[in-house]
Amino acid sequence: MFEAAVFAQRRQRLMDAIGPDAVAVFHSPPEAIRNGDAHYRYRQSSDLLYLTGFTEPEATLVLRPGAAKHRVVMFVRPRDKERETWDGRRAGVDGAVDRFGADVAYPCGELADKLPDLLSAEALYYSLGSDPAFDRTIASAIDQLRRRERRGVRPPARVVDPREVLHEMRLIKTPEEIAVLERAAAISVEAHTAAMAAAAPGTWEYELEALVDYTFRRRGGVGPGYTTIVGGGANATILHYVENDAQLRAGDLVLIDAGCEYGFYTADITRTFPVDGRFRGPQRDAYEVVLAAQREAIAHVRPGATLDDIHAAAVRVLTEGMVDLGLLPGPAEARVADGAYKTFYMHRTSHWLGMDVHDVGAYNRGGKPRPLAPGMVLTVEPGLYVAEDADGVPDALRGIGIRIEDDVLVTDDGCRNLTEAAPSAIADVEAACRAAAPAAMR
Ligand code: GLY
Ligand code: MN
Ligand code: MN
Secondary structure: OOOHHHHHHHHHHHHHHHOOOEEEEEEOOOOOEEEOOEEOOOOOOHHHHHHHOOOOOOOEEEEOOOOOOOOEEEEEOOOOHHHHHHHOOOOHHHHHHHOOOOOEEEEHHHHHHHHHHHOOOOEEEOOOOOOHHHHHHHHHHHHHHHHOHHHOOOOOOEEEOOHHHHHHHHHOOOHHHHHHHHHHHHHHHHHHHHHHHHOOOOOEHHHHHHHHHHHHHHOOOOEEOOOOEEEEHHHHHOOOOOOOOOEOOOOOEEEEEEOEEEOOEEOOEEEEEEOOOOOOHHHHHHHHHHHHHHHHHHHOOOOOOOHHHHHHHHHHHHHHHHHHHOOOOOOHHHHHHOOHHHHOOOOOOOOEOOOOOOOOOOOEEOOEEOOOOOOOEEEEOOEEEEOOOOOOOOHHHOOEEEEOEEEEEEEOOEEEEOOOOOOOOHHHHHHHHHOOOOHHHO
C-alpha cells in the first residue's frame, strides 16, 4: 500500500516517543472461526498494519528503541510448503526482513522462548485486555524476567498503554493517508450513486447491498469497512439494521449506510433517498431538516472547534425542525435543554474515521472535548428517526428514518468534505434516482 519508508518513519516516530528505556509489543488478533473449521476473512489489527503493512495472522512486532542492533523484531509464520498450498502464501522470516522492515525475524513458534529477553526494559508498551491469550504470553515473559532479575536482567517496572502515543499518530492523517481515504471515498460515492439509480418499488434491500458491496470490490476495495446497512421504510429507524431482507415500497425512503475499505482505510457514508425517486410531503420536510442540520454542522468543522460544537450545531437545527414538523412542542431551546430531542436523534454527530470506521484517538483531553486540528478526519452524520410506534407524532412521519453522513477532513483553514460528491441536495438525489439502473441490476 505505502512504501516501506513510510512504515519505517512511523516506527521511528513511535520509538522516539517512547524513548530508549522502553520496548513496545504489538500482536495480530487471532483468526476468528465462523463455524466448524471455516474462518472469517482475516483482518490484521490496524495498529500492526499501520506500523508494518504486514497482513498475516500470528505476527508479533517488538520495537526496541534502546537496542544497539535488532531494534525492529518480528515473529511471523515460517514458510511452509504444505500450509501455503492450503492457506495461502506467507512472507516468512526472510520476507519480514526484506519486505517489512524487520532488523531480524523469527518463526512465531519461537516467541515464548525469545520474548523475555526482548522485554528487558524500564517500561513495556503493550495494550492489555484485548487478547487474553497473548496477555498471558506477556505476563509469563515478565514473570520469567523477574525470576532472573538477580542475573542482571530488568523486568519492566511499568506496563504502559501504547495507544496514548500510537493512536495520536493515527488520528492525524498524512497526505498519503488522505489520498487513500479519498480513493475509498470516491468508490463509496460511486456505490451510493449507483444504488440511487438502481432502487425501485419491489427492489429487495439485499439487492442494493449486493450492488454497493460489488462496487466496492470491483474498484479494488477490500469490501465494506463495516456491514452495509440498507433499511427501507421503518427499517431505517433501526440504527444498526443489517438484515437487509425486506422489499422496498413506493412512497418509502431507503437509508443506506455503507463505506468502502480501500488499502486499509474506510469511508463511512449514509444517504437516504425515495424508493420511487421523489421526496414528497412531510417526508420531504423531514429530509430538509436533516440536510440543513448536516450543512450547519459541517460549517462548524475547523481547527479549534470541538466535536461538541459540531454536535450542538446539528442538535439545534434538528430540534428546531422537530418543533416545526410537530414532533415536539416548542420552544426548541427548551427541548434542547431538557433533551427531548433524543427521542428522535439518539446518537452523536461525529466520530473519528480512518483505518477503523470508529477510528482511534482520544476524544477528550483533561476532561474536556479536544480541539480539532488539521489532518483529523471525522464523520458528520445527523439523523432523524421516528419509530412506527412513537407517541404523539404526526402519522405521516411514523416509520421514517433519515441520516446524511459525510467524511470531513480538517484543513488549515476549515475543512474539506471528502464525500460531498454523493448526492444529498433534494434535486441532486432525485436526479440520481432517475438515472438508468446500473447494468449489474438488470
Ligand atoms: N456506519 C457506522 C457509523 O456510521 O458510525
Ligand atoms: Mn459513522
Ligand atoms: Mn455510517
